[in-house]
Amino acid sequence: MGSPSPVxxxxxxxxLTGYMGRVxxxxxxxxxxxxxxxxxxxxxxxxxxxxxxTRACIATLQRxxxxxxIAAAGLALAIGDDEGISVIEWAGPAAR
Numbered sequence: 811m812g813s814p815s816p817v818x819x820x821x822x823x824x825x826l827t828g829y830m831g832r833v834x835x836x837x838x839x840x841x842x843x844x845x846x847x848x849x850x851x852x853x854x855x856x857x858x859x860x861x862x863x864t865r866a867c868i869a870t871l872q873r874x875x876x877x878x879x880i881a882a883a884g885l886a887l888a889i890g891d892d893e894g895i896s897v898i899e900w901a902g903p904a905a906r
């Protein structure tokens with residue numbers, strides 16, 4: 811996932827990688843410490859949380875089915891997959 815600059819349309823860095831399936835949804839949120847995070851979901855059944863400052867994957871959540879949608883609000887993350895909708899509260903990397 812490379813994010814294009816809204817000004818130039820050019821990706822703002824190398825793509826975030828690691829998925830075995832296509833990425834189906836992304837959402838921005840903040841971590842417990844206030845840093846900007848990106849949550850992304852994939853057809854491979856994973857949700858990954860990315861620290862955008864370091865471009866590192868800080869957590870991978872394994873789902874039982876493909877991830878169709880994600881929404882973030884504060885520390886809450888809603889995940890829609892083939893089995894329904896789950897809401898989790900992100901507590902930090904120790905929650906892996």
